Amino acid sequence: MEFVTYEQEGFIGVVTINRPKALNALNTEVLELLNKVVDAVDLEKTRALILTGAGAKSFVAGADISEMSLLSKAEGENFGKIGNDVFRKIETFPIPVIAAVNGFALGGGCELSLSCDIRICSENALFGQPEVGLGITPGFGGTQRLARVVGIGKAKEMIYTASNIKAEEAYRIGLVNKVCSADELLDEAKKIAKKIVRNAPIAVRASKKAINDGISLDMDNAIVIEEKLFGSCFETEDQKNGMKAFLEKRKVEGFTNK
Template identity: 65%
Template sequence: MGFIEYKQKGYIGIITISRPKVLNALNISVLNEMNRVLEKVDIKTTRCLIITGAGEKAFVAGADIGEMVNLTRSEGEAFGKRGNDLLRKIEMFSIPVIAAINGFALGGGCELALSCDMRICSDNAVFGQPEVGLGIMPGFGGTQRLSRLIGLGRAKELIYSAKKINAEEAYRIGLVNAVFPLEKLMLEAEKMATGIARNAPIAVRYCKEAINLGIEMNIDQAITMEETLFGKCFETLDQKEGMNAFINLSRNKNFINK
């Protein structure tokens, strides 16, 4: 595929957006290609995804302004829906998704990062929703996910002012989970993904489902849903093997201690 590279490393899938000459800007082709890549990910052999950008300057510097400049109202709405459909697919994807943010994450790039389960970034990363400076607004979920993640006041400040923040500030306000030197970013992303991948995959998928759906329910509905998913875990081989292994290990330790 032209703009999306996919690589499998053990149980980890790595998606790289590769338009480095335009700082990996999102256009229709990129959105369509990423959608096709996600549809081909085999969750039986892949337990965690990492999304990053090609090069050392940008994760994704935004949507492609050249492609948007002459859009009509209906075309703009359709472009927003295409982006939102993809980002919602990432957000609700069966397995965890980590954004490894290697530079600029502006506009649609910041929104892409927000759709991932976790975000880690390089120390040269820059974040922002600068759309109002271009006469538009965030159109790929930025007005919704950013406020849910960092709170209404901070989200409104960033969106209304179109200001950019650095990696340190992004970490301080909870936009990212961790900051690393650029040269160590992918190593740390793979380390995080490996830590997730070594756990029971069905249980991890149920956890993601419970968190993502539960946040949109009232607490009583969410707890009921959690109970159902908790019960479903007891139908899995992972539960049988995991608990029996724990019991056997505990017995062996007690025997040794005696």
């Protein structure tokens, strides 16, 4: 069985963690396959990615404890680096990535969703960072991204208490953008993706880069990043065609990614 699968639907790519018997838990093999799948995405043909898990029970239930239980200090650090490298690649991927979270998103699963730009979840979704109950810390970016998304106080509460939260609470604190039924989840993710791919791809990518690069800077330096990316759009055919269509009171026939 291929533990990570990829499907192309027009301008949308769908990546699925496909290890349902293990609740899509992340071991070294799955992380390496995920890395290869992301590297293989054709950015000329793909303008948005959806990341989800196989089956109805779990997005990703966490990192594989059976593998982690045997690790030494050095091996544990290396395992954390493997996960962090892949998740950082997703976080900084040029095009938007949407997490469609079905069921459990615990530990590494919560951290994987946090590396995505937009998160939507099913009504039965469950989020949490249970690592301290196992004698470890979150190791794939959870101590860093969770606080940036939901605030330091809530992140510390979730991590220190190893408490899980349900879908509605995840929505309330801003961890997810939307909650829907399990049957509608993938379709809802595709609806968002389709709205994204209708827009100028270069501008969407520049917007993602501006947000990601500027978020950790002070405002004076952050707006310089925005100015440069804003200016770079004026070299594109899409900008010229988009503004011409607006002035002529018509819709753009289709952005060309040039």
